[in-house]
Amino acid sequence: MAxxxxxxxxxxxxxxxxxxxxxxxxxxxSKFSENRWYSEVLYNxxxxxxKNKNVSLPILAFRTRKKGSAxxxxxxxxGEEPAGPNAISKNIRFLNRLSKKIPIVILPLCNPAGxxxxxxxxxxxxxxxxxxxxxxxxSEHLLPDLRNRxxxxxxxxxxxxxxxxxxxxxxxxxxxxxxxxxxxxxxxSSTGVYIYSQGRLGEKDPIAKKVVSIxxxxxxxxxxxxxxxxxxxxxxxxxxxxxxGSIDELLA
Numbered sequence: 091m092a093x094x095x096x097x098x099x100x101x102x103x104x105x106x107x108x109x110x111x112x113x114x115x116x117x118x119x120s121k122f123s124e125n126r127w128y129s130e131v132l133y134n135x136x137x138x139x140x141k142n143k144n145v146s147l148p149i150l151a152f153r154t155r156k157k158g159s160a161x162x163x164x165x166x167x168x169g170e171e172p173a174g175p176n177a178i179s180k181n182i183r184f185l186n187r188l189s190k191k192i193p194i195v196i197l198p199l200c201n202p203a204g205x206x207x208x209x210x211x212x213x214x215x216x217x218x219x220x221x222x223x224x225x226x227x228x229s230e231h232l233l234p235d236l237r238n239r240x241x242x243x244x245x246x247x248x249x250x251x252x253x254x255x256x257x258x259x260x261x262x263x264x265x266x267x268x269x270x271x272x273x274x275x276x277x278x279s280s281t282g283v284y285i286y287s288q289g290r291l292g293e294k295d296p297i298a299k300k301v302v303s304i305x306x307x308x309x310x311x312x313x314x315x316x317x318x319x320x321x322x323x324x325x326x327x328x329x330x331x332x333x334x335g336s337i338d339e340l341l342a
Contacts, residue, residue, distance in 0.1 A: 092297035093271040093342045095286035109172035110179060112147065112206050115199060118179035119150060126189045127152050133254040135203040135212065147202035149226070149251060151258055153195045153266060160193035160266035164273040164337065167227040169204015169211070174274025195266050200255060201226045212251055226251035229340035232260070236333060243335060259340060270297060271341050282313035284327055288342040292330030302327045 110118075122129065131148040138144050154160075165174030178185075178198040188194065199205060201212055204226075209215040217223050229252065230243035247253035277284075283305055287298035306312070312327045322329045333339060 091269055091271075091289045091342070092291070092295050093268070093273070093286075093288040093338050095273040095275055095288070095336075095338050107172060109205075110176050112199075112202060115175055115179045115202075115205075118182050119152070119198065121182045121186075122152055123186045123189070126155055126186065128155060130258075132258050133251050135201075135251070137203045137206055139206065147206065149197075149200055149202065149255065151195070151197050151262075153262065154189045154193050156189070156193045157265045158193045158267070159269045160195055161188075162266070162268050162271040162341065163194065163196045163198070164200065164227075164271070165197070166199040166201050166205055167225065167273070167337070168275060169201045169207060169209045170215070170278075171210075171274075171276035172205060173276050175199045175205065177274060193266050195262060195268075197255065197258075201251070212249060222248070224248040224252070225336075226255055227337040228252040228335060229256050229337050230335040232256055232340055233335060256337065256340060259337065263341075268341050271338065273338050282311045284313040284318065284324055284329060286329045286332060286338065288330065288332060288338045290342075293325040293328040295328075298328050299326070 129150060129152050132151050133149045134146045135149065136144050137147055163178065165178050166172075175198055178196065185194065185196070203212050204210060207215070211223055211225055213224055214221060226249065228248040231245065231247045233243050235241050235243050247256065285298060285301060287293055287295050289295050291298075302312070313324060315324070317323055318329060322332060
């Protein structure tokens with residue numbers, strides 16, 4: 091099993107990054123073929139878009155009617171990283187064709203409130219030492235403590251979104267065993283692409299190496315430094331053996 095998080099360097103700012111309006115993102119999701127997909131609302135985020143005007147933005151999940159060993163695709167964990175949701179929304183026709191052949195699970199826009207506000211997290215834009223950072227992909231409440239594997243790293247989910255998303259993962263993996271997980275991110279501090287491989291084979295995973303090859307052939311340049319900004323070692327454009335409490339680690 092390969093769990094890959096693909097980090098593309100971010101270009102531009104919120105006003106210039108050409109992200110698709112969220113209304114068009116949702117409209118594209120309506121094109122998933124009802125004959126081949128189940129859909130469900132995992133959680134509704136309430137967003138204030140104007141003074142005294144709130145809108146409800148659902149976190150949606152799609153899975154093929156065909157069950158079995160599956161491809162998982164995740165986008166939009168971080169709201170200021172629009173590339174993943176945009177790429178998914180523009181390739182619904184391809185995903186409909188692919189769903190005829192293999193089981194697929196898609197979480198295309200995991201943090202719509204952050205997407206609209208250009209905020210990384212559902213409750214704020216950046217990290218802060220004064221306020222706890224919460225991510226919709228937080229999974230520490232389901233992951234074993236690194237020192238005592240008999241207990242979880244945290245006693246409860248960091249937020250309602252992470253509770254709903256991780257609960258969906260736990261109940262869905264039984265019928266859709268993850269064979270390949272693609273989690274699309276961006277990295278505005280990076281000068282090039284790098285990927286995380288959190289499956290058992292880590293940087294030696296042949297699928298991870300194949301993805302690196304495909305990205306190179308597409309013309310992207312890879313990160314040149316030996317470590318990430320988080321001091322994580324990069325081996326052959328790949329970071330592995332990371333305990334970050336993410337949904338990727340949970341799936342791994």
